[in-house]
Amino acid sequence: MLSAYIVGMGELLGTFEQIVLLAVIRQGDDAYGRAILREIEQACSGSRTIAAGAVYATLDRLEAKGLLVSKLRAGTPERGGRKRRFYRVTAGGSRALAEARCTLESLWNSIRWPIEVRS
Amino acid sequence: MKRSAPPALLQHVLLALLSPRDQETVAGDLLEAYAERRGRDGALRANAWLALQTASFAPRAAMTAYGEAPGLTGLCCFTAACGCWLGTMDILLHHHNLLYHESIAGLIVGQALLTLVMLPLRRSALLRWAAALGAVAILWLGGSALVSMLRGNHSWEGYILIIAALLVVQAALTWRALLRRQLASA
Numbered sequence: 183m184l185s186a187y188i189v190g191m192g193e194l195l196g197t198f199e200q201i202v203l204l205a206v207i208r209q210g211d212d213a214y215g216r217a218i219l220r221e222i223e224q225a226c227s228g229s230r231t232i233a234a235g236a237v238y239a240t241l242d243r244l245e246a247k248g249l250l251v252s253k254l255r256a257g258t259p260e261r262g263g264r265k266r267r268f269y270r271v272t273a274g275g276s277r278a279l280a281e282a283r284c285t286l287e288s289l290w291n292s293i294r295w296p297i298e299v300r301s
Numbered sequence: 302m303k304r305s306a307p308p309a310l311l312q313h314v315l316l317a318l319l320s321p322r323d324q325e326t327v328a329g330d331l332l333e334a335y336a337e338r339r340g341r342d343g344a345l346r347a348n349a350w351l352a353l354q355t356a357s358f359a360p361r362a363a364m365t366a367y368g369e370a371p372g373l374t375g376l377c378c379f380t381a382a383c384g385c386w387l388g389t390m391d392i393l394l395h396h397h398n399l400l401y402h403e404s405i406a407g408l409i410v411g412q413a414l415l416t417l418v419m420l421p422l423r424r425s426a427l428l429r430w431a432a433a434l435g436a437v438a439i440l441w442l443g444g445s446a447l448v449s450m451l452r453g454n455h456s457w458e459g460y461i462l463i464i465a466a467l468l469v470v471q472a473a474l475t476w477r478a479l480l481r482r483q484l485a486s487a
Contacts, residue, residue: 214326214330215326215327215330216330216331216333216334219330219334220334231350231353231354233353233354233357234327234330234331234354234357234358235354235356235357235358235359235360235361236357238323238327238358239361254326257325257329258333260332260333260336261329261330261332261333262329262332264325264326264328264329264332265325265326265329266326266329266330267326
């Protein structure tokens, strides 16, 4: 019982992982690194510089978990002909996002807003 | 080189930090974003942005590289600390021939730090060559200290024996890491 709970906690998506997965979904067929980075920057109020290293590390981790798949496509002249890696959310990724949302919503729904803070 | 291209040094460091799988795609993404920012914000701000983004790849590159060579990483940290200690003690104890002793301590610390920087910067040939030459230097340093002590030319001092032996092992591990990297890239 306890081990199942711990495994479940390990599989729950982190906040940044959810943001990256949602950015991939929002970008649709154009979900490559640059577009995902821009989407996240705009989502995070537009003024913050998002560390590209963190985004690519998360993309790699999600791909290793089987929540994303990627495919290489030809590059364009403005990027020196370098190839683009396009990402797509898998069924497992979609399920993990839904579970994370469900968990958060059930917790949020049980909280009265605004939160009372006792000093 | 195009006028809108980022500084060569930044590009070099970025490519050196990226894994072979990401070198083409990630560098292309950032180049694309850089061109957009340079047109919008100017060269200075775009360069600062690219420098920050390049630095953001350093922790992962370091963790991967140090994870692949934990023995060499640990050894470099230890010999760097030993070098600092030797240098400090030479100053505090007012040893004669201070410049010579400080140079030796500097070589030990310098080679350890150089190796720790070289490991995550995968593609930097300059750092690889410098680390290879440095490994020869510490091999000579450690080897000659060991031989001199075993022949009885110097008084028997355990800490010198240990540091000398570790420098020989560090040189061997550095060469091994460089060879493995060379074979992997080939």
